[in-house]
């Protein structure tokens with residue numbers, strides 16, 4: 001195994017349902033699970049590393065959902081309908097090119113490394 005390449009967090013069926021229609025959110029979550037499997041993104045032998053997916057109960061954006069956050073890139077996608085998921089996975093996760101027009105926010109991850117003495 002080559003480690004983890006990305007972690008996808010989707011706010012789709014939040015308990016307070018502030019960012020999207022829960023019906024659309026549930027359909028997006030089902031499509032995400034289907035595509036991750038279909039595209040071999042959770043295959044332990046994937047050279048680039050596996051892709052994790054998690055359903056989040058609110059990512060604190062609360063509008064223009066379903067909201068998808070992709071780590072470690074810090075890219076936040078809005079209005080992630082089932083139809084948008086395949087282009088996002090193919091172009092961003094696999095090819096490494098975020099779809100700029102669908103991004104609603106960027107928060108690059110900062111890692112603090114301890115120095116050994």
Ligand code: FES
Pocket residue numbers: 011012014016017018019020057058059060061062063065067
């Ligand atoms: S309810 Fe989806 S981001 Fe808050």
